[in-house]
Amino acid sequence: MDSDTLKRSLSDLVVRSQPYIDQASTQLRKSRQHCSSFLKTAQQDLDILSREPHLKTVVSALILLVFVTVALSRYLYRRHLASPSTTRPSTPTIEKAPSSKAAxxxxxxxxxxxxxxxxPTPAPFPNWSIETTKPLPYRPFRYGPKYFVTMGLRNVKWDDWIELDNHYPRFHADKARRIKERGPKCCRTAPEAYPAAVELLEELREYLCDRYPTLYQRTDKGVKNLWSGEELDTTSRPLPEDPMQTCARLTQDDLAIMIERADGQYYLLAGAILLAGFWRLEDKYGMPLSEIHTSGEVPQFREKLEKGMLNFFRRLKPEELISRNNYFLQVDEDLAWSQSIGSEDSDGISWNTAEKNRAIEHHYFRSERQALRRLPKSGGVVFSIRTYFHPITEIAEEDYVPGRLASAVRSWGDxxxxxxxxxxxxxVLLEYLDKKHQEQLDRGLKLDEEDEKRTYPW
Structure with a gap:
């Protein structure tokens, strides 16, 4: 087709299309006029209605409702993103513990x-150092006004069974001293728990050498501590010392083993309790689980904890590793035994002997991270109890901590x-925490952002 023919064809197409173009233009013009008329009428109606006082109130309320709905939706969305379910395992109560769902x-x-x-064999702890690896910042307290008595349980990855950090030298020295000074008062194993204690020792040897290879090394006879130079015998039979005592030398944790007897109850029949602060192995040794708690007057144990705890122990499987956290306040500097409640060898130890309102420099935050697992061969249930011990003046420098801790303390029932x-x-404590909290607010700390930055138990 030549250019002249193409031009004629296009011209003819334009001529034939013109009626449709004109019709479309007319319809568009009518639509614009209709919309303009509608908007003008609507504006007039709105002006008339807006003069009614009650309508202004309704409109204002609707606008406020829309604003609140949008703001609440955004807040809940941020809470969902920062919730423990997206960052760390959830925190059910012991009555709904992960393992208790099974028959x-x-x-x-x-x-x-x-x-x-x-x-499972753990991966080496990334860049672990006895000089620089800091303790994990457990802060397991919640805002008031109500304090809930529960045992919050969380699933734990097997890599994280035992936690070591740069406080290890102090813990190691305190344990060695107390083993020498107090021996069987702090470490003992009943004959029926001996297989479980040996199994625990073997488990620790394997785990620690894999998880902390810069600190522990396997040897033909057992394990070598590369920092202290100690060589511990874990393979000779009989062992050169109580297996729980050797276990204690390997960890920063206190350790306890519960054994089930024919009555279905679990008894404390092996332990290395060297740094407990407020309780003694010799007082609890041989007791069933419930009596351990009732003899210590644990608040609301019978009403809220006992049934769920007993069921949890019966159903705990070797495949599961569970942890929980608690916290206390202490008014002296001794990690191993809080002298403020009395001599460790006295009969009547209690808070009644403590000096009241000591200076804040003597106040310490004491938190335990307890891990529970069942040993697969013996069936014994192991508690590893790692204590974290910090001056109040230290943790109160952390954002949100003084305000939240003060609220938690005020929420305690009698x-x-x-x-x-x-x-x-x-x-003394609350006055100091309130002061530090106000200082944080004065420098611009935004309380509504805490949930985005911290989740329990941190």
Missing amino acids: APARKPGTWIPSSFKR DVSRYKGKAKYED
Whole structure:
């Protein structure tokens, strides 16, 4: 097709299309006129209605409702993103512990069929150093006004069974001193728990050498501490010392093993309790689980904890590793034994002997991270109890901590307050925490951002 023919074709197409173009233009013009008329009428109606006082109130309320709805939706969305379910394992209560959903094992109480489960080999702790690896910042307290008595349990990765950090030298020295000075008062194993204690020692040897290879090294006889130079015998039979005592030398944790007897109850029959601060192994040794708690007057144990705890122990599987956290306040500087509640060898230890309202420099925050697992061969249930011990003046420098801790302390009921010795330190402690909290607010700390930056138990 030549250019002249193409031009004629296009011209003819334009001519034939013109009626449709004109019709479309007319319809568009009518639509614009209609919309303009509608908007003008609507504006007039709105002007008339807006003169009605009640309508102004309704419109204002609707606008406020829309604003609140949008703001609340955004807040809940941020909470969801920062919630423990997206960053760390959830924190159910012991009554709803992860393992308690399964049916109770069909076995006779006091018997155990060895499990074939093998704990996964942990990866080496990244860049672990006895000089620079800081303690994990557990801060397991919540805002008031109500304090809930529960045992919050969380699933734990097997890599994180035992936690070591640059406080290790102090813990190691305190344990060695107390083993020498107090020996069987702090470390002992009943004959029926001996297989479980040996199994725990073997588990620790394997785990620690894999997880902390710059600190521990396997040897033909056991394990070598590369920092202290100690060589511990874990393979000779009989062992050169109580296996729980050797376990204690390897960790910063206190350790306890509960054994199920024919009555279905779990008894404390092996332990290395060297840094507990407020309780003694010799007082609890041989007791069933419930009596351990009732003899210590744990608040609301019978009403809220006992049934769920007993069920949890019966159903705990070797494949599971569970942890929980707690916290206390202490008014002296001794990690191993709080002298403020009396001599460790006295009969009547209690908060009644503590000096009231000591200077804030003597106030310490004491938190425990307890990990629980069942040993696959023996069936014993192991508690590893790692204590974190810091001056109040240190943790109160952290954002949000003084305000939240003050609120938590104020939320304690009378029973919890007695148990934690609140009367001996509340005046000095709360005055100091309130002051530090106000300082944080004055420098611009935004309380509504805390949930985005911290989640329990941190």
